[in-house]
Amino acid sequence: MVKITDVARRAGVSPSTVSYVLSGKRTISAETRQRVEESIRELGYRPHAGARALASSRSNVLALVMPLRPGVHVPVQMQFAAAVATKARAHDHDVLLVTQEEGEEGLRRVANSALVDGLIVMDVQMQDARIPLLRALGLPSVLIGFPARADELTCIDLDFTATGERCVDHLAELGHRCVALLGSPPEVYARGTGFAQRTAAGFTSAARRRGMASTVVPVEPGRDAARRTVERLLREQPALSALVVHNEPALGALVEAFQRAGMAVPEELSVVAVCPDEVAENAAVPVSSVSIPAVEVGEGAVELLMAKLADRDVPDATLLPPRLTLRASTAPHRAPAKPRYAPAHARDGSECLTAP
Amino acid sequence: MVKITDVARRAGVSPSTVSYVLSGKRTISAETRQRVEESIRELGYRPHAGARALASSRSNVLALVMPLRPGVHVPVQMQFAAAVATKARAHDHDVLLVTQEEGEEGLRRVANSALVDGLIVMDVQMQDARIPLLRALGLPSVLIGFPARADELTCIDLDFTATGERCVDHLAELGHRCVALLGSPPEVYARGTGFAQRTAAGFTSAARRRGMASTVVPVEPGRDAARRTVERLLREQPALSALVVHNEPALGALVEAFQRAGMAVPEELSVVAVCPDEVAENAAVPVSSVSIPAVEVGEGAVELLMAKLADRDVPDATLLPPRLTLRASTAPHRAPAKPRYAPAHARDGSECLTAP
DNA sequence: GTGCGCTGTCGAAACGATTCGACACCGCGG
DNA sequence: CCGCGGTGTCGAATCGTTTCGACAGCGCAC
Numbered sequence: 001m002v003k004i005t006d007v008a009r010r011a012g013v014s015p016s017t018v019s020y021v022l023s024g025k026r027t028i029s030a031e032t033r034q035r036v037e038e039s040i041r042e043l044g045y046r047p048h049a050g051a052r053a054l055a056s057s058r059s060n061v062l063a064l065v066m067p068l069r070p071g072v073h074v075p076v077q078m079q080f081a082a083a084v085a086t087k088a089r090a091h092d093h094d095v096l097l098v099t100q101e102e103g104e105e106g107l108r109r110v111a112n113s114a115l116v117d118g119l120i121v122m123d124v125q126m127q128d129a130r131i132p133l134l135r136a137l138g139l140p141s142v143l144i145g146f147p148a149r150a151d152e153l154t155c156i157d158l159d160f161t162a163t164g165e166r167c168v169d170h171l172a173e174l175g176h177r178c179v180a181l182l183g184s185p186p187e188v189y190a191r192g193t194g195f196a197q198r199t200a201a202g203f204t205s206a207a208r209r210r211g212m213a214s215t216v217v218p219v220e221p222g223r224d225a226a227r228r229t230v231e232r233l234l235r236e237q238p239a240l241s242a243l244v245v246h247n248e249p250a251l252g253a254l255v256e257a258f259q260r261a262g263m264a265v266p267e268e269l270s271v272v273a274v275c276p277d278e279v280a281e282n283a284a285v286p287v288s289s290v291s292i293p294a295v296e297v298g299e300g301a302v303e304l305l306m307a308k309l310a311d312r313d314v315p316d317a318t319l320l321p322p323r324l325t326l327r328a329s330t331a332p333h334r335a336p337a338k339p340r341y342a343p344a345h346a347r348d349g350s351e352c353l354t355a356p
Numbered sequence: 357m358v359k360i361t362d363v364a365r366r367a368g369v370s371p372s373t374v375s376y377v378l379s380g381k382r383t384i385s386a387e388t389r390q391r392v393e394e395s396i397r398e399l400g401y402r403p404h405a406g407a408r409a410l411a412s413s414r415s416n417v418l419a420l421v422m423p424l425r426p427g428v429h430v431p432v433q434m435q436f437a438a439a440v441a442t443k444a445r446a447h448d449h450d451v452l453l454v455t456q457e458e459g460e461e462g463l464r465r466v467a468n469s470a471l472v473d474g475l476i477v478m479d480v481q482m483q484d485a486r487i488p489l490l491r492a493l494g495l496p497s498v499l500i501g502f503p504a505r506a507d508e509l510t511c512i513d514l515d516f517t518a519t520g521e522r523c524v525d526h527l528a529e530l531g532h533r534c535v536a537l538l539g540s541p542p543e544v545y546a547r548g549t550g551f552a553q554r555t556a557a558g559f560t561s562a563a564r565r566r567g568m569a570s571t572v573v574p575v576e577p578g579r580d581a582a583r584r585t586v587e588r589l590l591r592e593q594p595a596l597s598a599l600v601v602h603n604e605p606a607l608g609a610l611v612e613a614f615q616r617a618g619m620a621v622p623e624e625l626s627v628v629a630v631c632p633d634e635v636a637e638n639a640a641v642p643v644s645s646v647s648i649p650a651v652e653v654g655e656g657a658v659e660l661l662m663a664k665l666a667d668r669d670v671p672d673a674t675l676l677p678p679r680l681t682l683r684a685s686t687a688p689h690r691a692p693a694k695p696r697y698a699p700a701h702a703r704d705g706s707e708c709l710t711a712p
Numbered sequence: 713g714t715g716c717g718c719t720g721t722c723g724a725a726a727c728g729a730t731t732c733g734a735c736a737c738c739g740c741g742g
Numbered sequence: 743c744c745g746c747g748g749t750g751t752c753g754a755a756t757c758g759t760t761t762c763g764a765c766a767g768c769g770c771a772c
Contacts, residue, residue, distance in 0.1 A: 001468075001470070001758090003757095003758055003759085004758065004759065004760095005758080013721075013722085014721070014722045014723070015722090015723095015758090015759080015760095016721075016722060016723075016724095016759095016760075016761075016762095017720085017721060017722075019759070019760055019761080020720095020721085020760095020761095023760080023761095025760090025761080026719095026720075026721090026761095027719065027720065028720070028721085029719080029720060029721090032720080032721080044468070046464075046465065046468040046469040047469060047758080047759070048410065048469060048470050048757085048758050048759070049406070049409070049415070049469045049470055049471040050405070050406045050407070050408070050409030050410040050415060050470060050729095050757085050758080050759090051406070051410045051727090051757070051758035051759040051760090052406070052758080052759055052760075053405070053406030053409075053727095053759090054404065054406040054407045054410050054726095054727045054728065054729080054757090054758080054759070054760090055726075055727055055758075055759040055760040055761080056727085056759075056760055056761085057727075057760095059405070059406060061452070061471075064453070068434065068437065068438030068441060068442075069438065074430055074431045074434050075430045075431075077434065078424065078430050078433065078434060081424065081453070082424030082425065082455065085424060085453050085454075085455050086424075086455060086457070089455075089458065094452055094453075094454075094466070094471065095452065095453045096417070096450055096451065096452055096453070097420070097437070097441050097450075097451045097452070097453045098441075098450075099438065099441050099442060099445075101442070102445065109402065110450070112357075112400070112402040113402040113403060113404060113405045114357070114404050114405055114406060114728095115405040115450065357728095359727095359728055359729080360728065360729060360730095361728085361729095369751075369752085370751065370752045370753070371728090371729080371730090371752090371753095372730075372731075372732095372751075372752060372753075372754095373750085373751060373752075375729070375730055375731080376730095376731090376750095376751085379730080379731095381730090381731080382731095382749095382750080382751090383749065383750065384750070384751085385749085385750060385751090388750080388751080403728080403729065404727085404728050404729065406727085406728080406729090407727070407728035407729040407730090407757090408728080408729055408730075409729090409757090410727090410728080410729070410730090410756090410757045410758065410759085411728075411729045411730040411731080411756075411757055412729075412730055412731085412757085413730095413757075470758095
């Protein structure tokens, strides 16, 4: 293995000079720098990572804590990981893969052994056991998602509140007056998963602001449950003309259910989803959607972490603006030509309930 | 940060003794060991990874070189990564994520800087520019997939030859006499991707051995191309009663195409696929399939690498046996009740061509 | 001519572990 | 009683960098 003293000897300088050429932490004359750089190239020298970490107390590695069991949409996770790895390399850092399953012990391990300089933690829950640990660890970290108490922690995610609002705004501009949000399964709300609640809040407040009738409907997992929910909803709210769907596993089932219930999309029912582009594109009708900006989140997380490592100040919360991609599932509102489930004389909008 | 001298002082021993307790490389009396272990626990000591790497010239990290751009089926990649990470941890190692995009330079970097002790390289091509480099690098490595010249390299993958045979055997046992393999796009064969060729070879030789008529048909990418290929195939080979599909992106399109061409699956046409379970389960008809054993490949790769790191001998090639999962797409052969495309008097099997 | 500040380079001391040879101690056999 | 082999522990060297203080040389102002 070629080491720094070899380079130094060949260039006729001392090892420290080589080090300074590499790090740029002291001024080096142009001639010397050139000679050193040439020696480095000719010998193919690379600093020994361990020695460097020992001496500088910087490993130039950051940990990516990732849920590796299926759960979140996998291609999105992958995009995210790719973005993190690529951006980290652009900052001359490497990425250590840590599985969610290692839990708190895993964090402690990589942090206390000085294996990594910082942490990027994905899939943060509202009540996350790792939060207090992250505070105590003393290593810079960036969280993907927002826990209940985020003070002193740096978090980044899609702005779900704005996302809910954006969906409603789009539908409102198309003339819809009565909308519903088909959301996550009830236990997701109960578990306190932040993004579900925030989407619902944005949805509801935007609808109220625009004087629209709105309901939030949790959807149980499973095709059958999705179908039953849709049928009940269309029966109970005949004036409903547009839906926001924030439940990616059920999206496909839901779109099929609308059609089976005799509702043409988008002619009779407009649908806008919050889901990965991939899912939106492959539904029976390509769905207008706000997607999870995995790449931007990943890159943003790395940038934030790098800033913290450089002792620069960073905002506690970074909310990425939603971007709505229009596809084939939304159209201007028009009064239904034929009665749906309810008798024709009731078609004045009063059957469209407002959320409690 | 608590270091080994702290632990040593507290336990009343020398640092080297602590080190030997940790590594087990020398015998330590029971009492001493206990005292040391207690100190370690009380102080929450973890060896500094960099210092350890420097002194022992082992980083206890292995590199996972992964294609992070979509291409291979993503959930399978994920399973694989999860298996590697988990198994590595079981051997007290960590995993560094290296993107395929970094190419040869990336390999050189992590190897020459002693960042990692070994490499696991995914998605190995038949002619892979990294192969000579891997030979030269002098670091233990394990490849997922087989390059053209694999001597001196350790490789692991599903046994695609046996897979092709297994599919044919299954169909033969059901009484089918005339089969075709719908394979990858032509350029995949041209590019010399090993697994495609090997599946075809196994398929062909098993068919020959059993005296069955067989054809190998490359399928161009895209829904339309898939449909046209199916229609042509069914027209030209009316006696065809079973298919092997080794083309995962096209599988869904193909199954739909069969049905649109008036072929009930499995009543009139049996189908067995080589693809991830997830894809097979979600096709219009759940497809009997041989799946990619991602977890076993990942775990196997780590075990092989660990063995090499411990200077144990390992086989050059590890071929994982295919496992066929029966679903709803295969059924016993029976003579078609109605003519298909060809006139009835020609229904003697002679229209079923044999591969060149 | 002396002193001062600036630039560029060097030498040596960390950094925190591992590992090898040395050696003290013990029980045992001669 | 002495020496011997085996066990358990220690001390010191080593791994390859980084970084801090020192300092040589230089130009410039006083």
